[in-house]
Amino acid sequence: xxxxxxxxxxxxxxxxxxxxxxxxxxxxxxxxxxxxxxxxxxxxxxxxxxxxxxxxxxxxxxxxxxxxxxxxxxxxxxxxxxxxx
Numbered sequence: 001x002x003x004x005x006x007x008x009x010x011x012x013x014x015x016x017x018x019x020x021x022x023x024x025x026x027x028x029x030x031x032x033x034x035x036x037x038x039x040x041x042x043x044x045x046x047x048x049x050x051x052x053x054x055x056x057x058x059x060x061x062x063x064x065x066x067x068x069x070x071x072x073x074x075x076x077x078x079x080x081x082x083x084x085x
Contacts, residue, residue: 036061043075053079 040057055075063074
């Protein structure tokens with residue numbers, strides 16, 4: 001993002017720091033919002049699509065908190081998936 005230098009007196013929404021945007025992406029990996037149930041459904045659907053085993057909710061809970069990539073890698077390792085996935 002470019003640095004914006006502003007006068008001392010705001011004259012518009014932009015000057016007040018009120019920016020509009022089309023989308024916001026937030027990585028809710030379970031540390032801010034209780035998404036464990038959603039992870040349970042989504043991760044087991046992924047495993048089913050890959051013809052792999054099932055991961056228990058309690059195991060998912062232990063894997064949450066270090067980002068999405070870590071979560072997916074941990075789940076794949078948990079079910080014994082090939083490292084090439």
